[in-house]
Amino acid sequence: MKNQANPWLTSNLWVLGLGMLPAAILIGALLYFTAWAFAFSFTDLALVGRKSVEWSWVGLQNFERLFTRRGFLESLWTTVIFVFFSAIVGQSVLGFLLAALLRGTQSSIRNVVEICIMLGWLLPDIVAAFLWSATTSQTGLINQLFIIPFGLKPINFINEYALPVVTIANIWKGTAWSYLLFSAALDSVSREVVEAAKVDGATGFQRIWLVMLPIIRPHIATNMLFITIWTFTYFPLIFAMTGGGPGTATQTLAVFLYNQSFSRGNLGFGSAISVAMLVIVGLLSLVYLRMLREPK
């Protein structure tokens, strides 16, 4: 490609360097924090007390603890379940189904449903957490409406089915994103292509499965990439609803990281957890990025 930059600019290194400065600062800041977490994952730095100043290098000890002590692997498993059911199955599938069903319906119905979906998304995490806790508690709305009238014993859902409740809450909260993305993706599928499939004899399901889904495959991969990363590191809703409990039932990695770093004050170990999370999310991203590639 031809270099189209101004020759005065390209011949003057000082000017070039000055122009690059904002970008360099930004990249530097990003690298600094990552490097900080990475560096301190090899130390026994603590939040308070003596070790907050007189920390020392401990080598790979923090990383060994990830696998030898209880906590990390359990949290990883909880996170995997939470991500799989709330993001991949819940938000993505539900978002797609809604987008596919609402396509071609009257705009008034579509508007109402869209507003309802968006409300979950727009509501602050803490408010949503309070609503869901209140609704699913022993004296909450679900018990009042569906359990007590049938003469059954009220169930404390948030306590007994903590992970499913948190998962459903996150589906409710996050489906809007997938819906919007899939909605836009489906709008980009040419109407005539879908009609051609109709004339070719494809049923409604076949039109979606054999024609529309393959066409929007890159959008699906993009969406998976986003929501997996977000959900993997998602913190406020779970923490506000359950604090990771009861016990460690809903302690995802983000909650585990918080508890270790700030409740127990083990910043070094917390850094090791964050590095591990970074590696896991990075690997997942690679898988999705491969999916994004155009088929040969």
Added chain:
Amino acid sequence: MSDVSLRGVRKSYGSLEVVHGVDLDIKSGEFVVFVGPSGCGKSTLLRMIAGLEPISGGDISIGGRVVNDIPSPQRGIAMVFQSYALYPHMTVYDNMAFGLKLAKTPKAEIDQRVREAARILQIEDYLERMPKALSGGQRQRVAIGRAIVRNPKVFLFDEPLSNLDASLRAQTRIEIAKLHDTLDATMIYVTHDQVEAMTLADRIVVLNAGNIEQVGTPLELYRNPVNTFVAGFIASQRMNFLTVSPQGNGLALRAGRLLTLSHPRLAEVRTIGVRPEHLELASPEAAHFFGTLSVIEQFGEYALAYVELPGGELITIKLDGAPDLKLHDTIHIGVPPYAVHLFDAAGRALR
């Protein structure tokens, strides 16, 4: 091969009716072209025949069977879309085989039919390519191939050439005409291009604002248009219309001589139409009217002269060869009586 008949077919969106009761019989094996300006309802009519658009009233029959409530795949039709509508994620082969696969046709038969269609359309070399690796003309062939393999009784074409460039369009037009001859199928073809209509059609259906204006062979429409709309729409160069007033044994042009004519309903004539190719240059004494040459387009084999009359009307004359005319010259024009179309105040032709 199958006949198609429409009986009082209507289409409305809410309270807005866009097709107002169309009656039409299309014979088996016929090539019928729906032509009209955009928004005339021609595509809607085609989509109703295809089963892509529910009809609001009337009956559509294909092969003697009313298909109002029969879904597209069972109507025995195949459609070629304006945007080609190829499946972007499938190879050319799979694009053509898709419908047959859905119908659970045996593999060997699918293969045989796809290869046969590819041979007819000369796309055998591209079977393993993806649509995006093809040119517009090649995509169009694949779209037609996809229609052929379904072995339909009726082919429906929705402006299939409008995305192609001019030379490819002319070439593909000839191929579609050949294809109709080879396949011996009923074809319904929608276009806004009257050249495609004239060259391809056994019969042309001229539509305007949701109504059929006239149905006839291309030459019938050219020679005997029933009204000013059809007269103005059919033929490459638009017909010239001149306001006239009946006087004794002829029609007086607004700025010109009396056009001597005899017709039983001469008194009702308000407008005459003359095609550009029928007007001729004349000597000042013999001319019916005159005007100033405002533009001349030389095509070599013929020329189009645009002449502004004293009343401000612009008329077109088609002249053979390369006439030696200069801009702003005064042009004297003669109107041969045999070439004059007469229209009444409502624009209806008087025969």
